[in-house]
Amino acid sequence: MITGKNYIGSQLKAGGTKILKTFNPLLNTENPWVFTEATQDEIEEAVALANQAFASYKNYSGIEKAKFLNAIADEILALGDDLLVQYCTESGYPRGRAEGERGRTIGQLKAFADMLTEGSWVQATIDTAIIDRQPAPKEDLRKMLTPLGPIVVFGSSNFPFAFSTSGGDTASALAAGCPVIVKSHSMHIGTGEMVASAIIKAAQKTNMPEGVFSNLIGDGRTLGTSLVKHPLVKGVGFTGSIKGGRALCDLAAQRPEPIPVFAEMGSINPVVLLPNALKKNSQKWATAYAGSITLGAGQFCTNPGLLLALKGEELNDFTEKLDQAIETIQPGCMLHPSIYADFNNGIAKIEEQNGVSRIAQFKGETTPNHGASTVLKVDGKEFLKNAVLHNEVFGPFSILIECENEAELIEVISKLEGQLTGTIISEENEIESHKGIIGALQNRVGRLIYNGVPTGVEVCASMLHGGPYPASSDSRYTAVGIDAVYRWVRPVSFQNWPDHLLPAELQNENPLQIVRTVNNKLTLSQI
Amino acid sequence: MITGKNYIGSQLKAGGTKILKTFNPLLNTENPWVFTEATQDEIEEAVALANQAFASYKNYSGIEKAKFLNAIADEILALGDDLLVQYCTESGYPRGRAEGERGRTIGQLKAFADMLTEGSWVQATIDTAIIDRQPAPKEDLRKMLTPLGPIVVFGSSNFPFAFSTSGGDTASALAAGCPVIVKSHSMHIGTGEMVASAIIKAAQKTNMPEGVFSNLIGDGRTLGTSLVKHPLVKGVGFTGSIKGGRALCDLAAQRPEPIPVFAEMGSINPVVLLPNALKKNSQKWATAYAGSITLGAGQFCTNPGLLLALKGEELNDFTEKLDQAIETIQPGCMLHPSIYADFNNGIAKIEEQNGVSRIAQFKGETTPNHGASTVLKVDGKEFLKNAVLHNEVFGPFSILIECENEAELIEVISKLEGQLTGTIISEENEIESHKGIIGALQNRVGRLIYNGVPTGVEVCASMLHGGPYPASSDSRYTAVGIDAVYRWVRPVSFQNWPDHLLPAELQNENPLQIVRTVNNKLTLSQI
Structure with missing residues (x-):
């Protein structure tokens, strides 16, 4: 079932010669599978595909993206026991933890799907024209959130499901309308490949563009550096150590075009x-x-x-x-x-x-x-x-x-x-x-x-999983809960724009029936 | 009327020996006033005062902060013709522009005051407990936005009012609950001092803490570097060239604790x-x-x-x-x-x-x-x-x-x-x-x-003044409109917190009557 290859879009590729293996800490032995690191060409291809996919994926409706996320959840469940066994073999965690974390991961995907189906998360904000205003007329202005572009996600060691291949970073970026390239965590590459296969199947079943998701194998320094420095990559999600997270932040800040990195790093709570x-x-x-x-x-x-x-x-x-x-x-x-x-x-x-x-x-x-x-x-x-x-x-x-x-x-x-x-x-x-x-x-x-314990991070709108540096690299965002989507979007304003050319979220008739701010009032009404 | 000194909180100080003068481009001659650059001690003092002020200012109610912003608008108007003359003398802009830009600046201050008075901008989000949930109970969780800390604002050359001393960066940071230290733009230090005097008067009349605002004179490199590298500074706003903005971004990213910089830089539109x-x-x-x-x-x-x-x-x-x-x-x-x-x-x-x-x-x-x-x-x-x-x-x-x-x-x-x-x-x-x-x-x-022209940037909720790098350093934020406040705040979650110890925005009774998201629904209701 494990091929040991990279997913470059939907294609399994392993043109390289460097290999990695994972470890079973319970048996204290190396696992049998052989994983091939992505070559520079494969990395290039994955990023180019993600960039191509972005051109169409950014315009997919919330309903279409919700179907994709729900399908990922279904495909993960469809992997059944094999996935749980793989998870335990590569992490040493007990079966109950595997089941619990899988449930959490599926819950996250579904929560973002619900957010997309409801639709108001784009924060549509409309100020209508005032033609006779003095000294100058006021133009019609309408703003909403739009995706940044291809996002790179670094899977964590300690949550092979919930903060890795199909974890909160991936789910939130896909929800935003951003293609995702995952750097699989080297401790559980097999688990990562199985989850990636579920994402690829879901993408195909729901007609997502080729390249909307890729899964790459490699060591953090070489692969990570290539991805974060790539000019077509527009954002980074990371969960791990302060040293690793800070290195990525520094790389991203030194690019000709700096990009945002959300790194969830160390904390002693x-x-x-x-x-x-x-x-x-x-x-x-x-x-x-x-x-x-x-x-x-x-x-x-x-x-x-x-x-x-x-x-x-x-x-x-x-x-x-x-x-x-x-x-x-x-x-x-x-x-x-x-x-x-x-x-x-x-x-x-x-x-x-x-x-x-x-x-x-x-x-x-x-x-x-x-x-x-x-x-x-x-x-x-x-x-x-x-x-x-x-x-x-x-x-x-x-x-x-x-x-x-x-x-x-x-x-x-x-x-x-x-x-x-x-x-x-x-x-x-x-x-x-x-x-x-x-x-x-x-x-x-x-x-x-x-009067509680800090362990146990509820996935809900009021959760804040982040904090002042170095708990996270930007205290203004959360890694858990639906607000995690706001890391991967930017607002765009449309001025005096013809109604039929506006995104549906901003059209007069409010065809998506979302909550919008119109002339400073929250409303479901049309204009 | 012009003293040529720095405002270290409410105190006028000029312990230094380096001086600066401004220029009248219409007359093509240097202006008469002599401005004294802030010393390292004065910089230290301004930042320490801002940090002290933060401890109380962060807890001021929206109503109190709104009074402060409205008072700044009043005090700027109270400077009357003298201020307009100073502006024209240091910028070469005609009187009509001075009046228009003053109107815009006052409008911005009042827009943030209105936002604070209404109060829903803090995005209060509440998920109530579910005691009997299986397999584990759900804890009560409540989240809202809170200020980052002292913010440094670099005034622009081309908008001595609207993007300088009391411009959008200052107004939004003060609205957020962050003390502000302005680095006065060297082309219009006299105008900056007059506006700073209005802010200081307003702070005193509305009982703001000492140090909530300081105004420093100096050249960009020395003064700017000291401020951006200071460990007690938690964010930076800048309007100017790509070269200047990028230098500040790089400095901020290299700090032991990196801080966000919002720089609005070059654009050819x-x-x-x-x-x-x-x-x-x-x-x-x-x-x-x-x-x-x-x-x-x-x-x-x-x-x-x-x-x-x-x-x-x-x-x-x-x-x-x-x-x-x-x-x-x-x-x-x-x-x-x-x-x-x-x-x-x-x-x-x-x-x-x-x-x-x-x-x-x-x-x-x-x-x-x-x-x-x-x-x-x-x-x-x-x-x-x-x-x-x-x-x-x-x-x-x-x-x-x-x-x-x-x-x-x-x-x-x-x-x-x-x-x-x-x-x-x-x-x-x-x-x-x-x-x-x-x-x-x-x-x-x-x-x-x-079908319009890009000049003319409306101040309203649906405006986005920012864009992909290098138009701005972080495309996820705007420099104009009330959403500019979101640059200077971070969310904090309260879990299982006693109601009477919560901020008013999150208390069961909704005493501020703000719109909140309660169990995923927007509502004005109490809990």
């Missing part, structure tokens, strides 16, 4: 534990956080890597319970030996810093690639002095910062880099007296959570 | 003249375009610098009439001897290229700094071969590209850099057979105009 909450519910929060820290072997962008609390009896009690809770959770398999090694090295690096002690670590037996969940501790003063302690350790890890007082806690927050999320664990009677903490936290994050 | 339109209305279009090319001494971002047409009798007739019309329009005074020199050098450079001929030039007597309006001509083949012919000549200049056929015309359009505007001059009976031209043009521009 601070959690503030207030004293009354710990006093009243130490067991509940210890259990919840042991679960959140270890979920998916800690390989979530929203993993709570930083716990912040005021020192005292309540905190001591909580850390004991956290230690006990961590001990009961069997570590999960990590994605790859390299990630497992980085995890262990990351912890070792932090443990050797001044003032760091261990408060929890899974002590049972672990098999290869199963990282032992670990929580360390340091005081606020040391944390403020030492930038090493601010680094993300990808995996089931968290560090507790024990603060002397609220002022120190606020200073710690204000010195943090940008974060995807910030969480407050609080009782109702204490939150009012800690408003400074909320203000400081809001400044540094994209999503604020009250 | 192509105009396609279709044959039937020229046949039927050659005189009308010749008169209209002679007026548009020479408006404001050609110093508009939307000046039509490129005319595209098919060769033939109709075109010959049109160019004769354009020549006659240009001859009747007395050239205006340009902003500065350096701009006048660049204009003449730019034309000379183009005239010496292969195949270029002159079809119109003002032949009457001109005084210093009054550029002779000029239209040159070249054929499509030469234009496609020679990048020099694509360069903008800032001033009353246009070049006509005579194309062999429609295919060549479309090729010319598709090879253009990104543009603010593209215009089609057409009769109804011919537009249907030229859809390829519209498609190609739409790909390259931010605003499409039918």
Whole structure:
């Protein structure tokens, strides 16, 4: 079933000589499939096809694009068990996770299809003419969002479905009207090929233009650089490390024509534990956080890597319970030996810093690639002095910062880099007296959570998955939820344009029955 | 009235030793005022004050911010004739232009005040909890737009009011909730100081925090670099040359924490003249375009610098009439001897290229700094071969590209850099057979105009003033109209947050009575 080839549009090609293989972290062995890296000619061809496809795809109606997205969801489901098995074999994730992530991915595709079917997302804005205005007449002006052009998507390591080949970046770009070229993540190329085959089948069944989607194999540096520097590429989506994301941002910014890159990168997701909450519910929060820290072997962008609390009896009690809770959770398999090694090295690096002690670590037996969940501790003063302690350790890890007082806690927050999320664990009677903490936290994050855990990113309109740099490269956009489409569109204004030549969204009769802003009022009416 | 000092917040300071003077291009002499460049300490102080101000200003209500913007409009008007005289003395523009541009500037401030008073611009989006959802409950999530932080605005040369000290960038950033630091344009520092004094007065009268606005004097490179690289600055607005704008984009992209720059840069605004339109209305279009090319001494971002047409009798007739019309329009005074020199050098450079001929030039007597309006001509083949012919000549200049056929015309359009505007001059009976031209043009521009002139940028919700690079640095935003506010805001999500701690915009009762998206439906209702 796996061919090991690139999809250049609908054609499977493998003219190159360099090969890649994937790894089964559960069995701790290389997988059997041989994948061929895309050649420069194949890369060129994929981009040229995407650019050709754009000329027609940008004019496809919302209904047509919705059919395409729904068909992708159907074709992914039609791959059935084979796809789930491939996913588990290349990621080490358990079957339940595979099913859950597939459900999420299909839900995302359908959410964008619903958005397209409804149609108002283009933000049609109309100001009608005022012929007799003094000193000069006002011309008729109508604006709507239009797609940017071919978009390159870099699949993530940790979400082989939901943030990869047919994940949120691809779904949102296709919804916008942009052809997509995926750089398949090297840890799960087989899974990527199967998902790509579903997208290609869906494109053919719904009569999409050739080149609307391609799937390329290659190492990040060579293939990634070629794609991001290509003059016909107009935008980039990325999920991964700060180093990788920043390199792409730099490349894109240095182009003769700079292009936008939306990179969702590192985050340690601070959690503030207030004293009354710990006093009243130490067991509940210890259990919840042991679960959140270890979920998916800690390989979530929203993993709570930083716990912040005021020192005292309540905190001591909580850390004991956290230690006990961590001990009961069997570590999960990590994605790859390299990630497992980085995890262990990351912890070792932090443990050797001044003032760091261990408060929890899974002590049972672990098999290869199963990282032992670990929580360390340091005081606020040391944390403020030492930038090493601010680094993300990808995996089931968290560090507790024990603060002397609220002022120190606020200073710690204000010195943090940008974060995807910030969480407050609080009782109702204490939150009012800690408003400074909320203000400081809001400044540094994209999503604020009250009495919950940051893991679990709901796909809905009000989700913001992004945040101040380096959580994401542009805090003005989200990677999750239907608003993710706004990364790939630009407005165009039509002045004094004949009605029958306008896009349907802007015509007087409002044939698509969408909500529009007409003369500063939201309305469904025709003009 | 002019002190020559910097506004560091509300304080006038001039601790430095470097000075600048402005120039009266009409009299062709230096103006008397002496302006002192901001020192590094003063720059630091302005940014620190802006950052302090942000902590409170970001939480000001829309009503409070609207009062501030309306007060700025009032204080600008209160400066009366003195301000208009200063403007003319430092720009060479006639009094009518000064009045018109002041009206536009005040209109912009009031438009943002209206937007704030109405309040729905924050795009409040709410998804309520579903406690019994399977397999996991859905948490309550609420999202709205929040300000980025201190913004630096670079005033433009050609709009001392509307795109400078209190222009669209400043008005939109203040509306967003961001403190503003203006780098005053060196050609009209006195005008800038007077407008800054109005902003400071308005801030004091409406109880804005100290540091919400500062106005700094300096040369672009030193002062500009210090501001854009400052870690507390979170965004940049710029109107000017490609070279200047790109330098700021590069600086911002290279920061440890990259920040967004919205730069509105060069554009030659192509105009396609279709044959039937020229046949039927050659005189009308010749008169209209002679007026548009020479408006404001050609110093508009939307000046039509490129005319595209098919060769033939109709075109010959049109160019004769354009020549006659240009001859009747007395050239205006340009902003500065350096701009006048660049204009003449730019034309000379183009005239010496292969195949270029002159079809119109003002032949009457001109005084210093009054550029002779000029239209040159070249054929499509030469234009496609020679990048020099694509360069903008800032001033009353246009070049006509005579194309062999429609295919060549479309090729010319598709090879253009990104543009603010593209215009089609057409009769109804011919537009249907030229859809390829519209498609190609739409790909390259931010605003499409039918049977009109690109000069005249309406301030309204449906305006898009921006376009593919290098028309602007990010085609996803506009510099004109209330949507300009979206450059300076980022969304924040609140998950499971107590109602009374939410911003008013997201509270159950909808106390501000704004339009919100609740569970995917637009509504004014409470929850």
